[in-house]
Amino acid sequence: xxxxxxxxxxxxxxxxxRVIPGGMYGHMRSEGLPAGYPQFFARGEGCHLxxxxxxxxxxxxxxxxxxxxxxxxxxxxxxxLRQAALGDCLNGPSERMVELAERLVALLPHADWAMxxxxxxxxxxxxxxxxxxxxxxxxxxxxxxxxxxxxPWCTPHPLGVTSEDRAHLLYFTFNDIASLETxxxxxxxxxxxxxxxxxxxxxxxxxxxPDPAFARRLRELCDATxxxxxxxxxxxxxxxxxxxxxxxxxxxPDLSAWSKAIANGYALAAVTxxxxxxxxxxxxxxxxxxxxxxxxMAAALATLDCLERENGPERMRAMGQRLRDGIxxxxxxxxxxxxxxxxPQMPTILFDDDATFAKGERFCAEALKRGVYLHPxxxxxxxxxxxxxxxDEALVATQQAFAALRx
Amino acid sequence: xxxxxxxxxxxxxxxxxRVIPGGMYGHMRSEGLPAGYPQFFARGEGCHLxxxxxxxxxxxxxxxxxxxxxxxxxxxxxxxLRQAALGDCLNGPSERMVELAERLVALLPHADWAMxxxxxxxxxxxxxxxxxxxxxxxxxxxxxxxxxxxxPWCTPHPLGVTSEDRAHLLYFTFNDIASLETxxxxxxxxxxxxxxxxxxxxxxxxxxxPDPAFARRLRELCDATxxxxxxxxxxxxxxxxxxxxxxxxxxxPDLSAWSKAIANGYALAAVTxxxxxxxxxxxxxxxxxxxxxxxxMAAALATLDCLERENGPERMRAMGQRLRDGIxxxxxxxxxxxxxxxxPQMPTILFDDDATFAKGERFCAEALKRGVYLHPxxxxxxxxxxxxxxxDEALVATQQAFAALRx
Numbered sequence: 001x002x003x004x005x006x007x008x009x010x011x012x013x014x015x016x017x018r019v020i021p022g023g024m025y026g027h028m029r030s031e032g033l034p035a036g037y038p039q040f041f042a043r044g045e046g047c048h049l050x051x052x053x054x055x056x057x058x059x060x061x062x063x064x065x066x067x068x069x070x071x072x073x074x075x076x077x078x079x080x081l082r083q084a085a086l087g088d089c090l091n092g093p094s095e096r097m098v099e100l101a102e103r104l105v106a107l108l109p110h111a112d113w114a115m116x117x118x119x120x121x122x123x124x125x126x127x128x129x130x131x132x133x134x135x136x137x138x139x140x141x142x143x144x145x146x147x148x149x150x151x152p153w154c155t156p157h158p159l160g161v162t163s164e165d166r167a168h169l170l171y172f173t174f175n176d177i178a179s180l181e182t183x184x185x186x187x188x189x190x191x192x193x194x195x196x197x198x199x200x201x202x203x204x205x206x207x208x209x210p211d212p213a214f215a216r217r218l219r220e221l222c223d224a225t226x227x228x229x230x231x232x233x234x235x236x237x238x239x240x241x242x243x244x245x246x247x248x249x250x251x252x253p254d255l256s257a258w259s260k261a262i263a264n265g266y267a268l269a270a271v272t273x274x275x276x277x278x279x280x281x282x283x284x285x286x287x288x289x290x291x292x293x294x295x296x297m298a299a300a301l302a303t304l305d306c307l308e309r310e311n312g313p314e315r316m317r318a319m320g321q322r323l324r325d326g327i328x329x330x331x332x333x334x335x336x337x338x339x340x341x342x343x344p345q346m347p348t349i350l351f352d353d354d355a356t357f358a359k360g361e362r363f364c365a366e367a368l369k370r371g372v373y374l375h376p377x378x379x380x381x382x383x384x385x386x387x388x389x390x391x392d393e394a395l396v397a398t399q400q401a402f403a404a405l406r407x
Numbered sequence: 408x409x410x411x412x413x414x415x416x417x418x419x420x421x422x423x424x425r426v427i428p429g430g431m432y433g434h435m436r437s438e439g440l441p442a443g444y445p446q447f448f449a450r451g452e453g454c455h456l457x458x459x460x461x462x463x464x465x466x467x468x469x470x471x472x473x474x475x476x477x478x479x480x481x482x483x484x485x486x487x488l489r490q491a492a493l494g495d496c497l498n499g500p501s502e503r504m505v506e507l508a509e510r511l512v513a514l515l516p517h518a519d520w521a522m523x524x525x526x527x528x529x530x531x532x533x534x535x536x537x538x539x540x541x542x543x544x545x546x547x548x549x550x551x552x553x554x555x556x557x558x559p560w561c562t563p564h565p566l567g568v569t570s571e572d573r574a575h576l577l578y579f580t581f582n583d584i585a586s587l588e589t590x591x592x593x594x595x596x597x598x599x600x601x602x603x604x605x606x607x608x609x610x611x612x613x614x615x616x617p618d619p620a621f622a623r624r625l626r627e628l629c630d631a632t633x634x635x636x637x638x639x640x641x642x643x644x645x646x647x648x649x650x651x652x653x654x655x656x657x658x659x660p661d662l663s664a665w666s667k668a669i670a671n672g673y674a675l676a677a678v679t680x681x682x683x684x685x686x687x688x689x690x691x692x693x694x695x696x697x698x699x700x701x702x703x704m705a706a707a708l709a710t711l712d713c714l715e716r717e718n719g720p721e722r723m724r725a726m727g728q729r730l731r732d733g734i735x736x737x738x739x740x741x742x743x744x745x746x747x748x749x750x751p752q753m754p755t756i757l758f759d760d761d762a763t764f765a766k767g768e769r770f771c772a773e774a775l776k777r778g779v780y781l782h783p784x785x786x787x788x789x790x791x792x793x794x795x796x797x798x799d800e801a802l803v804a805t806q807q808a809f810a811a812l813r814x
Binding site: 012015016018019020021022024025026027028030038039040041042043044049052059061063064065066067071072077084085086087088089090091092093094095097098101102104105112113114115118119120121122125128129130131132133138150151152153155156157158159160161162164165167168234259260265266267273278279280281282283284285286287288289290291292293296373 | 419450468471497502521527563566567571575673687689698
């Protein structure tokens with residue numbers, strides 16, 4: 001095919017295949033998505049996204065989490081531009097870093113201090129390092145199949161990884177107290193910490209909220225053994241609660257890892273912790289060229305202000321519930337069995353009798369044709385920019401997608 | 408002391424100590440610097456920096472490397488703002504990512520492809536992972552004392568690190584062929600790669616440019632054993648050459664790690680590689696929430712354009728040489744023995760008979776008082792924004808600093 005006959009997305013893919021390994025890599029590679037999904041995007045505004053072919057979508061991925069107030073949010077943009085006009089990457093931090101640490105400490109019941117980085121992986125890795133430095137122990141318990149980042153100790157596809165990179169990981173099953181206790185026994189006196197996601201949001205699986213008894217047992221186990229309870233709130237943070245995703249369970253972690261939504265798309269990650277871990281946190285050596293950059297911190301301050309003032313988590317929950325209820329009703333009418341799981345603000349939709357995900361992919365492809373960007377396997381994300389009208393518009397598309405499935 | 412009596416910097420430090428471990432962490436912690444150095448910064452413009460106390464400095468740290476065209480560079484700012492008005496963090500990359508990969512492949516003789524990340528550590532870690540994935544081997548040779556990042560496998564202060572994190576590292580001495588060959592022999596058939604900085608720029612040491620014979624031997628060794636030559640160009644990249652820091656030596660790496668200056672302070676890192684490593688690069692799983700964000704890539708495109716058009720590396724070399732010559736003459740007149748090392752655009756100044764660095768620290772403190780921001784132990788950085796007039800103004804301050812040393 002002549003390049004001139006191609007869509008802009010197809011032409012860009014062809015160019016990308018020459019100069020980017022595989023044409024794209026990581027979680028944003030579109031190859032795993034149904035035909036019709038674009039790889040390249042041109043523009044975002046509110047809950048809408050435009051691909052390079054000029055098509056507009058009501059977006060339910062929110063950039064895989066970071067966009068929590070919507071693209072081009074005026075208050076966040078204004079804060080970022082105001083800071084950028086002064087300076088971003090300087091010889092040290094700006095006042096914004098102190099303000100943001102103070103803000104997080106005031107907001108999060110578990111937190112006495114905060115540190116900042118760029119990737120969610122930076123935050124989870126720093127938590128593990130602080131846990132080991134504080135306890136003088138090595139073993140870290142993680143849930144089987146949980147995603148905690150993409151460097152050798154945690155990446156889900158371990159090509160290029162050595163066995164030593166994971167030498168001190170032990171595995172339990174999320175929400176399974178017996179498996180947790182077995183893993184803790186295996187670690188014995190070398191148990192440095194337990195790293196757990198806010199809820200079970202594994203790829204291509206139904207999601208599971210934490211059983212309160214499981215969460216409490218994690219806390220008890222850490223208290224009894226002197227180990228560190230690390231909450232990986234990178235994906236869920238600030239969508240379920242402004243006070244940490246386990247606050248409503250009455251379980252406070254020792255350390256929390258944050259990123260994604262904390263600055264509405266500006267690159268930022270954070271670790272928060274309590275005083276027992278402060279000394280080690282001050283003595284480990286972690287850093288990065290852009291970790292103190294001020295613009296992302298100014299954006300984070302504005303993001304947290306807006307989310308809190310507008311009760312963002314509740315708003316996203318309500319809009320997610322509206323979507324969920326509408327889809328449930330449509331599936332019932334269509335006589336198609338589906339499973340909707342996870343918190344409404346981070347929904348996963350899977351189809352019954354769909355081991356190959358063919359039904360889910362067809363459904364999403366049909367919705368995409370009608371201007372709604374869903375994901376057939378991964379949890380999705382609501383933002384505070386989604387209105388009732390947006391949800392209702394999306395539901396028109398999903399209704400037609402269900403109808404198409406029956407043909 | 409009453410907070411109201413404090414300088415803004417002192418007041419911010421007091422606030423920071425409450426909510427940030429140690430008040431600050433990593434390479435930007437000012438505690439290792441002489442008294443008088445600020446911790447917090449307010450503003451940057453060109454080669455000038457303002458601290459929160461309102462003092463202006465001619466800056467020779469350039470944010471520890473990222474600022475290569477000067478703060479608030481109009482062409483970079485304009486490119487970034489133009490992209491930001493469209494979108495930054497979307498559901499996938501923008502066209503900017505393809506353009507930037509094409510730009511790097513065209514610019515760098517060794518490169519057939521490029522990938523992007525956020526931290527220099529992301530880039531070095533990805534290189535190591537690609538080397539292992541391609542070769543199916545595990546051992547990585549690194550120079551003793553070299554800095555390649557700040558996660559467990561490479562951080563220079565290994566508190567919280569386990570021995571397994573470094574199980575497959577073997578060490579040689581930079582510029583010492585015999586030590587390199589010994590380490591390669593130790594690795595034997597398990598040699599995956601050799602990771603080497605563009606030059607030896609270890610903290611608190613005289614810098615050493617690569618001996619061309621050493622660089623050639625690295626290439627030969629990798630060719631003979633099927634191992635990967637990885638150039639860590641994170642710190643030096645685009646200051647010594649637009650074509651990779653070893654291009655002038657006639658030695659091309661297999662993989663290169665980039666970050667810091669690539670986007671003039673916007674958070675970005677890159678890995679470039681040749682076709683032999685493309686397949687593994689496409690199959691390892693590395694990613695991050697902000698790795699495809701478009702604004703930093705737009706900034707990188709503008710940064711590379713400006714550097715190339717204005718012959719940035721040569722300009723920085725010339726200004727660095729002017730500074731070096733002036734300081735050498737002043738030291739001679741003052742009768743003070745100093746050693747200036749490294750490429751002129753990334754100078755290190757150390758004092759003779761100064762094991763505790765007391766002389767160097769006093770010299771820098773005196774220069775700082777006079778509005779010149781130097782570092783007593785770490786290599787410094789010129790930017791293309793430094794003019795002859797800036798250098799000459801800085802030299803007035805250093806002359807007075809030398810005079811103060813004699814009192």
